[in-house]
Amino acid sequence: MREGAIVLPFRTVIGIAAGVVVLLLLIVIGIQPGAREAIARVTDPRTTASQAALEQQRTATEHAVQRGYLKATGQLAEVRKLTLAIPASQAASIADKALADLRGIRHDALTAVGSRLGLIAPQLDAYVTAAETQLGENAFADDKPVLLAPDLYAVVARADDLFQRASDAAIRELTKAPSAPPPTPSPTVRPSPSGSPTATPSASPSGR
Amino acid sequence: MKRWSVDRIWVGRFVIAPALIGALLALAIPAPTTWGTERLSAVLLLDGQAYFGHLREVPWSGTIELRDVYYFQDARGTTEGLPLGLVRRGGELHQPLDGMQIRRDKILAIEQVGNASPVLAAIAAQRMLPGAPR
Numbered sequence: 483m484r485e486g487a488i489v490l491p492f493r494t495v496i497g498i499a500a501g502v503v504v505l506l507l508l509i510v511i512g513i514q515p516g517a518r519e520a521i522a523r524v525t526d527p528r529t530t531a532s533q534a535a536l537e538q539q540r541t542a543t544e545h546a547v548q549r550g551y552l553k554a555t556g557q558l559a560e561v562r563k564l565t566l567a568i569p570a571s572q573a574a575s576i577a578d579k580a581l582a583d584l585r586g587i588r589h590d591a592l593t594a595v596g597s598r599l600g601l602i603a604p605q606l607d608a609y610v611t612a613a614e615t616q617l618g619e620n621a622f623a624d625d626k627p628v629l630l631a632p633d634l635y636a637v638v639a640r641a642d643d644l645f646q647r648a649s650d651a652a653i654r655e656l657t658k659a660p661s662a663p664p665p666t667p668s669p670t671v672r673p674s675p676s677g678s679p680t681a682t683p684s685a686s687p688s689g690r
Numbered sequence: 691m692k693r694w695s696v697d698r699i700w701v702g703r704f705v706i707a708p709a710l711i712g713a714l715l716a717l718a719i720p721a722p723t724t725w726g727t728e729r730l731s732a733v734l735l736l737d738g739q740a741y742f743g744h745l746r747e748v749p750w751s752g753t754i755e756l757r758d759v760y761y762f763q764d765a766r767g768t769t770e771g772l773p774l775g776l777v778r779r780g781g782e783l784h785q786p787l788d789g790m791q792i793r794r795d796k797i798l799a800i801e802q803v804g805n806a807s808p809v810l811a812a813i814a815a816q817r818m819l820p821g822a823p824r
Contacts, residue, residue: 501707508714525720526744528758529728529805531814539815542771549769600820627771629808631816632760632778635770642768 540599542628543638547591548617550642554584554649561653567660580652584645589614591641598633717749730803730810731756735796741779742809743790745800753791754800758823760813776812 511517531539558580566573589610596609630638720729731745733756743756765775780786803810816822 497703504711505714508711511719521719522744525722525725526729527726528817529810529814531811531818535811536815536818539812546769546771549771553769598819625771629772629774629776629812630770631812631819632776633816633819633822635765635768635775635777638770639765639768639775 536599538628539631539634540595542625543595543630543634544592544613544617545622545625546630546638547588547595547641548620548622550591550638550645551584551588551617552619552621554645555581557649558584558652558656561656564657566656568656568658569660573656576652576655580648583648583652587641587644587648588617591637591644594637594640595634598637727805728810730813732801732803732809733792733797734799734801735792736798737796741790741792742803742813743779752795753793754797756790756792757788759788759790760809776809776816778816 511521558577562573562577568576592610592613593606596606596613601609729744730742733741733743733745733754735741739761741756741759741761743759746755746757748755759779760776761779762774763777764773766773768775779790780788
């Protein structure tokens with residue numbers, strides 16, 4: 483035996499080695515995200531919703547979109563009741579366009595809901611058509627509020643924003659003061675470049 | 691007079707070593723009595739903000755770590771029907787990666803979210819949506 487050498491019993495060496503291995507394992511578990519997540523899957527599993535809960539979320543989202551749609555159409559209808567400065571035909575045209583826009587926004591919102599739920603092309607179209615038919619003009623005002631999943635809430639929040647913008651734009655157009663009448667065309671005005679047969683008296687075949 | 695002698699090797703092997711290993715395990719692994727159910731925490735901050743997620747206590751650190759984070763957003767302007775909407779952290783402009791450090795001195799309270807709560811129901815539904823992280 484060499485002089486100055488430290489002699490350890492075999493059992494002590496085994497014990498120290500085992501201790502070091504356990505320590506290293508614990509450090510790996512503590513530091514490595516993969517190992518930590520593997521443990522977490524057993525000790526702290528993630529809850530997932532049942533199909534019924536998902537259906538409830540879907541219905542609540544559709545109804546929220548519908549409430550936004552009806553709120554916007556309701557605002558539009560209230561403005562239409564007023565005596566507007568613009569001609570009735572112009573008001574009707576603006577309102578019709580706004581209603582078409584609002585229906586389009588609702589359609590897109592329902593498409594977004596369907597695609598977030600994992601539906602693809604043929605089923606997605608069928609879902610949107612069925613949902614639009616089912617929603618109709620119902621208000622669903624007595625619904626019990628449901629806290630929506632973040633992605634579904636994002637669809638509702640975006641749709642509400644677009645409904646409001648479309649409605650506001652239409653209301654602005656409906657309530658604006660009529661533009662100043664164009665200057666009365668004098669008989670000496672040159673013919674319109676459009677070449678319309680009813681352009682001006684001076685363009686008439688009689689050639690005054 | 692009888693004298694008590696302590697076998698230091700025995701104490702080291704059967705008392706100190708298991709105690710150290712147990713302490714390290716307790717830091718890494720939660721108590722077995724809580725296994726099998728999700729432990730979602732609500733971290734309520736002094737400024738009124740609340741964050742929901744999986745809490746990881748970092749020992750000897752001035753911060754806690756929250757993963758898989760959700761928070762409330764003002765939803766009074768929407769037609770959801772509730773004054774608050776739930777948002778998943780990660781969609782902000784700086785697109786934070788998962789894992790949020792919160793200073794301990796800014797925390798008012800930490801509570802465990804109930805398993806039947808609307809918050810956990812909404813998060814559970816979110817996890818079922820295709821493409822959403824579980």
